[in-house]
Amino acid sequence: MSTLIVINPNASTTVTDGIDAAIDPLRSFGIPIRCLTLTEGPPGIETQRQADLTIAPMLALAAAQQDAAGYVIACFGDPGLHALRDQTSVPVVGIQEASVMTALTLGQRFGVIAILPASIPRHLRAFAAMGVLDRLAGDRALGLGVADLADEGKSLDAMIATGKRLRDEDGANVLIMGCAGMALYRAPLQEATGLPVVEPTQAAVSMAVGQIRLNLSHNVQRTDHA
Amino acid sequence: MSTLIVINPNASTTVTDGIDAAIDPLRSFGIPIRCLTLTEGPPGIETQRQADLTIAPMLALAAAQQDAAGYVIACFGDPGLHALRDQTSVPVVGIQEASVMTALTLGQRFGVIAILPASIPRHLRAFAAMGVLDRLAGDRALGLGVADLADEGKSLDAMIATGKRLRDEDGANVLIMGCAGMALYRAPLQEATGLPVVEPTQAAVSMAVGQIRLNLSHNVQRTDHA
Amino acid sequence: MSTLIVINPNASTTVTDGIDAAIDPLRSFGIPIRCLTLTEGPPGIETQRQADLTIAPMLALAAAQQDAAGYVIACFGDPGLHALRDQTSVPVVGIQEASVMTALTLGQRFGVIAILPASIPRHLRAFAAMGVLDRLAGDRALGLGVADLADEGKSLDAMIATGKRLRDEDGANVLIMGCAGMALYRAPLQEATGLPVVEPTQAAVSMAVGQIRLNLSHNVQRTDHA
């Protein structure tokens, strides 16, 4: 077991490539990282139904990685996070959970930039299950249609506008990008808002490599025979 | 700026040595780490008054480290955490905060092993300020006098007994060691309780090196001229 | 659309029969109720992984019921609750959610009797996502092995003992049975503890028939073309 496996549970290789680039700085830590696309997944995950339906093939894909030293589930929604923890004893990190835990060390209240408005109730359920709602400043959607999301300029503009509303109207001290594969916007978003911005796949991979190196896992009892 | 500075705010070089050993596995990540002892600090920090009085010399010690790429404050209580964040733009991680954020990814409810009972109200104030009280299973003290704390066998026995009470009576799924410099007990504690155990200096250094590598800090506006 | 569909997501027809009997008093309300067994499900659901893996076949089974006026998901854990809500516009009620909402009207703090200890972290995540943790007195497992669970007398004894601990040590004013198909124990448990006891499939079917009759659903916009 030697490699951190990052699974993008949607079928978009563009997103997987974005994740791969985002986490590149963490490769210098010396733990091999392999990014996989769930080909059975939908092009993008927009509903809880879509998210839940990725779990079965994701678990199978994860089980097939013989050299897994740990896993990152790279969808903001962490589908199958606890199911995969039931299946393995190596560290399993979700990008939503990791981005929140990281943001909590960077500002008193975090704001979340959601891609689509329908994601917000899902996010709120997850933040409540994490027990961190008192630290949430707000969760706001970009307000873009699907076509506009493909337009890099419009997307960045909407992210900046949304980030400023989270800062000014909701009192956010730190921002979380509520999606994977958009790390290229992190620096300009940070510069435009003056707030630290957490890119969730970076946050998750950073936590995962630390847990691997420290031999720290959720399932101690089964550590030796994962 | 190239080195992660870990400051032990008490005057015990034994504790600093323990920290130094605990974080050794993370040195392979390639970021130099230097552990310092606050010689102006007390032999051990037992009260909020002692903790608060370490802040001024700790800030001075931190400011004197010309090559600081980030800081870890290595006292479970995170004295001066926000003050140091006011003073610098590089990442600043407290071991209490980092251990909690790490534990939240390893179990639904965390238990804390406090060295002394008087620390518990301080812990509770801190966990409340973090907004994570709903995830706390319990915080229990070892029940040892100062003399017994120096006895390695008695300390480990008390840690295991306390960990089991947190597991069985309070429902903890993960344990946090509420002190620095005791990493040697982590493996046997984990084995005896069957629960993942977070050693806080390891958790903090792991988060700090990630934040340094990702250029992620609480203070974006001052990033370029810290 | 005329029938309330109750889906038991495990493969045990004994459990389905128990559900069928439990909800019998509510048949007099005049809405037909059909209880189904998910043959693709496991014999019993013990882990989050097992629960998540029932979602895909459960959604298919639900979609195949042409006359569905509403659905109840009859596993304490509500697997696929929000996924099914994404799939349909008729009312969808989970037995865990409904039992909690009912219990909150019967006592200030509710206690939960879990069949297995490993379920408790899952319950806590769900109660947190519901935002009701401040009303939770405690969640305790029966402490029986699988063999003993098949013994009716031992099960009832364990339920009563667990209910009394929830009442006396945790301060519960109302109890929830954390499983489906055990309604026969409700009356003796209530009598032995002196506390109201909520059987979750009864609570869920009661809420569901009311929502059907009142034309009340989560998805107003799609009401006419589910």
Place this chain on the structure above:
Amino acid sequence: MSTLIVINPNASTTVTDGIDAAIDPLRSFGIPIRCLTLTEGPPGIETQRQADLTIAPMLALAAAQQDAAGYVIACFGDPGLHALRDQTSVPVVGIQEASVMTALTLGQRFGVIAILPASIPRHLRAFAAMGVLDRLAGDRALGLGVADLADEGKSLDAMIATGKRLRDEDGANVLIMGCAGMALYRAPLQEATGLPVVEPTQAAVSMAVGQIRLNLSHNVQRTDHA
């Protein structure tokens, strides 16, 4: 004991008639329902003082109903809810409590339409006592004077405007009408906002008939000699 008693604690028979009409669909469940007006009550309940002063005559009116199988207190504020529970062993449901419990199954965050701004602190105390504040999106008043409240068109317009603010500014996924006797606005409000709308007397009667049929009550010990 055979009849569900619904008590309108204000003296307005118009309101009682509105309640009677609202709950009509639930009569098909086969449990007789009788709606009563508290003639000693004020014309409308605007303050906590007015609410509290209805309790004594309400308790007397309730005690005089020999055939009561259960009670609904039909004022959004649930005056005397726990006092009546002390007085009887049959189910007692408050419309405020029941509407919240119902709304929690229909959307992640609920918005409340208050008739008058002075009611909001009362609502917040009640929601806090219920332990559901984390699910509250917002509570907003119609902003109408008493004269305008008698104007059906103005009232509906104000309800729709308030519902849209709760949806758009506060993030509500489900709405609760914070009053009794206005069920006729439910359908147009639902249509205009696209959100599910809970009419509280409907929600309460639905819960009450279920509890009656299931023989489920807050006071088990006194069930047989109410």
Place this chain on the structure above:
Amino acid sequence: MSTLIVINPNASTTVTDGIDAAIDPLRSFGIPIRCLTLTEGPPGIETQRQADLTIAPMLALAAAQQDAAGYVIACFGDPGLHALRDQTSVPVVGIQEASVMTALTLGQRFGVIAILPASIPRHLRAFAAMGVLDRLAGDRALGLGVADLADEGKSLDAMIATGKRLRDEDGANVLIMGCAGMALYRAPLQEATGLPVVEPTQAAVSMAVGQIRLNLSHNVQRTDHA
């Protein structure tokens, strides 16, 4: 308006005398204090029903005090607190609310000694409405029958035993006596437990005289024409 009116809403003059003695040290502050017994009240208040039924006569008694500069409602349960605030513009302090606010400045978590177990759900509703549940260590009843409560020695012994359980099992740092008229036990309880003990009528009168002197009231708009 010159006198602080303290109303004991039960009919026991023994309790009123106890209150009168308890607050004696605060008479030196120069504001006249008059303690009244609600003769229409029950001998003791044990249920929410009894508490609610004191409100109407209590409001009348309060209204009859022409020289009222402020009011204290001296029942741990604060019956009619908000109703009286609706009726007057001078300060109104409840002993339950005031004791909690005072305790929160004396220890991180407070424990409550309830006279009877049936009071605890009422207390919890009130603490939740105050929003302070995260600071509550525990609420435990004395475990005495009514006869034993009249025995001073047995009562004190039970208070001390209960206080020690709140301290040792629940982690209380400060205790609140959950009743009026028992101030004589405060000093020995404090001595025996080593914890600060808040006597609620003392806490309430202290807050009330301060609010009177500072001209601080809940109802600014009506200050001049109460």
Place this chain on the structure above:
Amino acid sequence: MSTLIVINPNASTTVTDGIDAAIDPLRSFGIPIRCLTLTEGPPGIETQRQADLTIAPMLALAAAQQDAAGYVIACFGDPGLHALRDQTSVPVVGIQEASVMTALTLGQRFGVIAILPASIPRHLRAFAAMGVLDRLAGDRALGLGVADLADEGKSLDAMIATGKRLRDEDGANVLIMGCAGMALYRAPLQEATGLPVVEPTQAAVSMAVGQIRLNLSHNVQRTDHA
């Protein structure tokens, strides 16, 4: 021990004079009050770093007051509150804590007027540590530069505008002035907003004199040998 010591931890005698005037009505209670300026403090406290650095000299100044019957720390942020409680057994009251506890008796949700925006995260950490976030309506800064803060008319205008936003947009029922030394604005702010306004040094001194008179302190065990 006979005098209440009020320490202004910044070096501004203007602020100390303002505090001295603010608490004047409470001198009639008969307990001598002495207001001190911490000459080692900064001109004003704007950051957590500045706040923390006042603790050491503040503790020394406090220790030098031989006749202290109690202390008030008069900076909205309560620097060194728990450290001073570790150092002495007489009552120690912080103006932030006391103003919140007082506000909680005057309205369901409190709004805070912060002088500078950077203070808000500090306030939120403190309110969270107090466990009262569910009662917070909002915390808003005046939006003035340092120069304008010296202009009495501009300051009052900004306070009124901020107070009205807290009332109208955030739903505050009571306001807290988030600073010491500005009591002269209390009456006009109250009049302009129609909300009760808590001046924190008044609230703290009021609580402190009560605790002194009642012999009520955080540290019972050391009462006799402070």
